[in-house]
Amino acid sequence: xxxxxxxxxxxxxxxFVEREVIxxxxxxxxxxxxxxxxxxxxxxxxxxxxxxxxxxxxxxLSFATYARVMEELSRGWMSLAGVINSHLIMAFIITxxxxxxxxxxxxxxxxxxxxxxxxxxxxxxxxxxxxSIRTTAVRRGxxxxxxxxxxxxxxxxxxxxxxxxxxxxxxxxxxxxGISMFAVEKNDAGPAVGANLxxxxxxxxxxxxxxxxxxxxxxxxxxxxAEGLGFKQVMSALEVGRINVAARAVGVGQAAFExxxxxxxxxxxxxxxxxxxxxxxxxxxxxxxxxxxxRLMVANAARKKDAGERCDVEAGMAKLFASEACAKISLxxxxxxxxxxxxxxxxxxxxxxxxxxxMIGEGTNEIQALVIAxxxxxRYPA
Amino acid sequence: MKILVPIKRVPDPATTxxxxxxxxxxxxxxxxxxxxxxxxxxxxxxxxxxxxQAGSEVVLVTIGQSTWQEQLRTGLAMGADRAIxxxxxxYLDPLALAKIIAKVAAGENADLVLLGxxxxxxxSNQVGQMLAELLGWPQATFASKVEFADKRVTVIRxxxxxxxxxxxxxxxxxxxxxxxxxxxxxxxxxxxxxxKKELKEVAAESLGLDLAPKLKIKSLTAPPKRxxxxxxxxxxxxxxxxxxxAKVI
Ligand SMILES: Cc1cc2nc3c(=O)[nH]c(=O)nc-3n(C[C@H](O)[C@H](O)[C@H](O)COP(=O)(O)OP(=O)(O)OC[C@H]3O[C@@H](n4cnc5c(N)ncnc54)[C@H](O)[C@@H]3O)c2cc1C
Numbered sequence: 001x002x003x004x005x006x007x008x009x010x011x012x013x014x015x016f017v018e019r020e021v022i023x024x025x026x027x028x029x030x031x032x033x034x035x036x037x038x039x040x041x042x043x044x045x046x047x048x049x050x051x052x053x054x055x056x057x058x059x060x061l062s063f064a065t066y067a068r069v070m071e072e073l074s075r076g077w078m079s080l081a082g083v084i085n086s087h088l089i090m091a092f093i094i095t096x097x098x099x100x101x102x103x104x105x106x107x108x109x110x111x112x113x114x115x116x117x118x119x120x121x122x123x124x125x126x127x128x129x130x131x132s133i134r135t136t137a138v139r140r141g142x143x144x145x146x147x148x149x150x151x152x153x154x155x156x157x158x159x160x161x162x163x164x165x166x167x168x169x170x171x172x173x174x175x176x177x178g179i180s181m182f183a184v185e186k187n188d189a190g191p192a193v194g195a196n197l198x199x200x201x202x203x204x205x206x207x208x209x210x211x212x213x214x215x216x217x218x219x220x221x222x223x224x225x226a227e228g229l230g231f232k233q234v235m236s237a238l239e240v241g242r243i244n245v246a247a248r249a250v251g252v253g254q255a256a257f258e259x260x261x262x263x264x265x266x267x268x269x270x271x272x273x274x275x276x277x278x279x280x281x282x283x284x285x286x287x288x289x290x291x292x293x294x295r296l297m298v299a300n301a302a303r304k305k306d307a308g309e310r311c312d313v314e315a316g317m318a319k320l321f322a323s324e325a326c327a328k329i330s331l332x333x334x335x336x337x338x339x340x341x342x343x344x345x346x347x348x349x350x351x352x353x354x355x356x357x358x359m360i361g362e363g364t365n366e367i368q369a370l371v372i373a374x375x376x377x378x379r380y381p382a
Numbered sequence: 383m384k385i386l387v388p389i390k391r392v393p394d395p396a397t398t399x400x401x402x403x404x405x406x407x408x409x410x411x412x413x414x415x416x417x418x419x420x421x422x423x424x425x426x427x428x429x430x431x432x433x434x435q436a437g438s439e440v441v442l443v444t445i446g447q448s449t450w451q452e453q454l455r456t457g458l459a460m461g462a463d464r465a466i467x468x469x470x471x472x473y474l475d476p477l478a479l480a481k482i483i484a485k486v487a488a489g490e491n492a493d494l495v496l497l498g499x500x501x502x503x504x505x506s507n508q509v510g511q512m513l514a515e516l517l518g519w520p521q522a523t524f525a526s527k528v529e530f531a532d533k534r535v536t537v538i539r540x541x542x543x544x545x546x547x548x549x550x551x552x553x554x555x556x557x558x559x560x561x562x563x564x565x566x567x568x569x570x571x572x573x574x575x576x577x578k579k580e581l582k583e584v585a586a587e588s589l590g591l592d593l594a595p596k597l598k599i600k601s602l603t604a605p606p607k608r609x610x611x612x613x614x615x616x617x618x619x620x621x622x623x624x625x626x627x628a629k630v631i
Binding site: 012015044045050059 | 569571573574576
């Protein structure tokens with residue numbers, strides 16, 4: 001780890017966000033338009049390779065630095081962190097579980113952003129309960145034939161491929177032992193990508209339904225080269241996703257807090273700036289404290305992950321705390337801005353609409369609570 | 383071709399500048415420091431020349447405190463090859479700076495010194511001109527276009543009311559104007575590579591130059607606060623106010 005370098009990297013991302021993201025984010029968001037120029041910027045910065053190891057052409061950032069980078073992106077526009085997140089989850093799965101040939105074929109192109117990935121886990125009837133997915137993969141000669149449909153898949157349209165979870169053994173007991181992961185590159189045969197779903201927030205970025213209609217995928221794309229490993233492969237990568245989502249919450253919370261504290265010093269009511277009214281100070285103090293605590297929790301989880309320690313409890317806590325704090329902070333920012341907070345001319349309404357996603361994505365907060373409780377009970381046996 | 387690019391650390395143009403109560407300088411707490419924007423343009427131009435002329439080298443030099451390394455690293459991350467920090471803590475006037483740069487340029491055997499036409503902090507606009515004089519090299523200030531044919535340089539200069547085209551042979555000094563180019567941003571791989579590039583420190587005293595300032599900054603004052611505008615009822619009143627109060631007509 002090189003502290004100076006990490007600081008320079010975070011500063012470079014912050015500079016990019018100030019110049020290329022903040023001035024335009026709300027316009028793209030309100031039009032629900034994919035931010036092609038900003039994504040090109042992410043690509044030239046090298047962020048598609050952020051956590052891909054240097055030996056495979058990536059930047060090999062630590063998770064601690066990666067979390068700060070995602071925070072900075074989300075401070076400008078949370079959707080940008082989504083462009084990177086599931087791409088890097090797919091890269092993580094290939095890095096840690098792929099065959100040598102898969103690493104060589106996918107990772108350098110993913111690091112450059114030439115191949116862009118996503119994660120297709122959720123199905124219309126199965127979100128939290130991943131084990132009950134119904135998509136199947138049947139071996140036929142040199143291929144697997146995939147059949148099923150996936151729901152809420154981010155980067156499905158603008159990405160070039162997806163890591164798809166499918167059952168190679170639908171009758172396996174336990175059910176998770178029948179799940180395998182496939183690197184599915186899009187081609188003329190499929191998968192079919194449905195219209196962009198209309199969302200409350202997290203706009204601009206594509207989230208779609210994906211249909212695999214007897215799609216043939218080369219057996220060489222079965223990640224790890226053996227069946228039944230998919231569930232564990234995905235679970236190992238979800239900590240990365242949780243750190244990402246928690247860091248997004250810190251970024252959105254920071255942006256909402258900053259907007260509020262600047263506004264509070266300019267707006268006057270009853271003869272003084274509103275920041276001199278105690279009721280507003282209480283809000284500001286609470287918001288600042290929430291962001292600070294959330295940031296430290298994310299940093300702690302990321303540090304554990306970097307040290308190779310198990311961090312499901314810490315990552316879950318960070319994700320749970322940061323996303324709840326972010327939702328509260330974005331609402332409090334709206335209180336501070338009064339009527340202006342409710343208007344599209346100010347970004348607070350966007351932060352407020354974006355915040356709830358972090359409570360749902362990468363495992364709902366209720367699921368986080370289950371993971372945390374299970375981990376704590378194991379740590380503190382009777 | 384070896385290109386020397388002197389750069390200066392200045393407050394971010396977006397920073398609100400506060401003058402210290404005693405007028406001795408500006409408050410530096412909470413100031414974000416950046417490369418002088420005109421120098422950034424000079425780095426960009428040097429990199430473009432290097433990209434066109436294989437085997438070229440871009441060397442950065444700055445004269446200041448250890449913390450100025452930060453700006454050198456940014457320039458290295460943009461793509462410069464190596465950097466020199468001439469360490470100096472006290473105040474140096476433009477002539478002293480020009481002497482140091484001249485010494486470095488001679489020591490490096492530079493073919494071209496490319497620098498900003500001025501720094502946005504004190505707006506002196508003197509170093510490039512003094513440097514050319516000290517070196518006895520041709521100079522082109524306020525460049526908006528630089529082209530090479532072998533050792534001959536053609537520069538389009540932005541002068542009052544138009545453009546001037548001049549040509550001369552290397553070695554030379556060129557100072558950059560705003561429209562010369564749009565500087566690139568450092569990529570993250572660039573930042574990582576920069577950490578491995580050479581950054582040499584030399585002490586200003588060790589150069590054997592007379593650096594005693596011939597110029598003294600006596601005091602700084604903030605510009606007067608802008609007064610709120612005033613509405614007038616008629617054109618007649620406007621003309622009369624401009625004449626009797628503002629005294630501009
Ligand atoms: C904008 C957006 C983008 C997304 N992008 C992707 C993507 O790229 N790839 C992908 O695979 N998925 C993606 N998802 C899906 C997301 O991961 C799921 O929505 C999430 O996991 C929840 O699943 P669900 O929506 O089916 O809700 P359900 O699982 O049906 O949950 C409904 C409610 O029941 C609760 N619940 C469920 N089980 C339990 C339990 N055991 N104990 C207590 N409470 C429980 C939940 O907490 C929740 O409150 C995305 C979702 C959104 C909204």
